[in-house]
Amino acid sequence: MKILVDENMPYARELFSRTGDVVAVPGRPIPQAELAEADALMVRSVTKVNEALLGDKSVKFVGTATAGTDHIDEAFLARAGIGFSAAPGCNAIAVVEYVFSSLLLLAERDGFQLTDRVVGIVGVGNVGARLQKRLEAWGVRTLLCDPPRADNGEDGPFRRLEEVVAKADVITFHTPLFKEGPYKTYHLADETLLNALKPNAILINACRGPVVDNAALLRVLGQRDDLSVVLDVWEPEPDLSLPLLEQVDIGTAHIAGYTLEGKARGTTQVFEAWSRFIGQQQQVALDTLLPPPEFGRITLHGPLDQATLKRLVHLVYDVRRDDAPLRKVAAIAGEFDRLRKQYQERREWSSLHVQCDDAGAATLLQKLGFDAVYHAAR
Numbered sequence: 001m002k003i004l005v006d007e008n009m010p011y012a013r014e015l016f017s018r019t020g021d022v023v024a025v026p027g028r029p030i031p032q033a034e035l036a037e038a039d040a041l042m043v044r045s046v047t048k049v050n051e052a053l054l055g056d057k058s059v060k061f062v063g064t065a066t067a068g069t070d071h072i073d074e075a076f077l078a079r080a081g082i083g084f085s086a087a088p089g090c091n092a093i094a095v096v097e098y099v100f101s102s103l104l105l106l107a108e109r110d111g112f113q114l115t116d117r118v119v120g121i122v123g124v125g126n127v128g129a130r131l132q133k134r135l136e137a138w139g140v141r142t143l144l145c146d147p148p149r150a151d152n153g154e155d156g157p158f159r160r161l162e163e164v165v166a167k168a169d170v171i172t173f174h175t176p177l178f179k180e181g182p183y184k185t186y187h188l189a190d191e192t193l194l195n196a197l198k199p200n201a202i203l204i205n206a207c208r209g210p211v212v213d214n215a216a217l218l219r220v221l222g223q224r225d226d227l228s229v230v231l232d233v234w235e236p237e238p239d240l241s242l243p244l245l246e247q248v249d250i251g252t253a254h255i256a257g258y259t260l261e262g263k264a265r266g267t268t269q270v271f272e273a274w275s276r277f278i279g280q281q282q283q284v285a286l287d288t289l290l291p292p293p294e295f296g297r298i299t300l301h302g303p304l305d306q307a308t309l310k311r312l313v314h315l316v317y318d319v320r321r322d323d324a325p326l327r328k329v330a331a332i333a334g335e336f337d338r339l340r341k342q343y344q345e346r347r348e349w350s351s352l353h354v355q356c357d358d359a360g361a362a363t364l365l366q367k368l369g370f371d372a373v374y375h376a377a378r
């Protein structure tokens, strides 16, 4: 069995070679010659999987080690009888931690407490729901917008987008990219929405570039210097708008989901789906793959305030480490993808063991996702 895997998929060779011969290939573009005899194809978001790619090929299964699936023509795969699996939720924690790092940075720069701000979350799925939970644990009020879940009768409470825009100090997008249909998200943040943002609002897009109309955003930023903007995703990628990058407060190369844990979960989820597909079901425990984290443990004295939380968060991941390199190389062809391919290891907050002598701090840090314990001071 020949299994093609994207070269940017940690642990893929190790896992998939249990079931066949593995060939690692670049994802943008996939070398046509390698596809010829392939039985399975494991991709990331940069590979468009459709009839043009696979129509005349022998591939019987496609896996994408990603949460988003807008790069996959699922209708074609179903028509062609090709098995398919994505990796829902694999990197949701990473995106939440990216958003927190960005908010803590802006809060320090502009001198505000997150607890004095209302955060609107648009798209309350794997990312949005985890973000809500952690923000509320920290005492931040959230407003939720998720029309598909609202129409399904699920508990929110869910609000209309217009209400969220009118009331939220921060609006953060975590929807799939739907180009059409009843829940279309293409240019959900259009010029009208952007102009309606509250004074001094913060806009965050860490889902898909075209959910925010980037040309409109650039125009609006030309007229509104009160807004702060965090963009991890761009319209288009990899050839993002350089003038827009100059205007945004934080700009990164579509890496919000790039913790080692998030990527490894993506690989294990599609591997498990593939193993089921071929009738050789296998399960993989993540901790058998991951190396020990860079920072083992730390002691925290006293209660937890925002400045201390920021220091802890940024011990594990500080979004500035991804903003600066993008600004340096964005104008050079190929560098957006190179930054992503040669991504420096990043871990989740759970990799940091925090020993607290304040019980409240320990409980709060646990709720926020750190590996925290309480030990009374002697």
Ligand SMILES: NC(=O)C1=CN([C@@H]2O[C@H](COP(=O)(O)OP(=O)(O)OC[C@H]3O[C@@H](n4cnc5c(N)ncnc54)[C@H](O)[C@@H]3O)[C@@H](O)[C@H]2O)C=CC1
Pocket: 067, 068, 069, 088, 089, 091, 092, 095, 122, 123, 124, 125, 126, 127, 128, 145, 146, 147, 148, 149, 174, 175, 176, 177, 178, 183, 184, 185, 206, 207, 208, 232, 233, 254, 255, 256, 257, 258
């Ligand atoms: N920047 C990055 O590295 C990453 C980006 N993503 C992107 O973020 C998206 C969200 O990720 P997850 O939360 O894991 O996906 P998910 O599928 O678990 O959640 C998406 C939520 O959006 C809601 N939704 C759909 N249409 C909507 C609309 N018109 N308005 C408001 N809400 C709507 C859905 O009902 C669902 O609850 C993914 O589809 C992917 O495109 C995901 C992971 C990493």
Ligand SMILES: O=C(O)C(=O)[C@H](O)COP(=O)(O)O
Pocket: 008, 043, 044, 045, 046, 065, 066, 067, 068, 069, 091, 254, 256, 257, 258
């Ligand atoms: O999971 C998703 O959806 C994402 O956006 C991924 O984090 C993007 O990473 P690549 O698949 O482009 O490496």
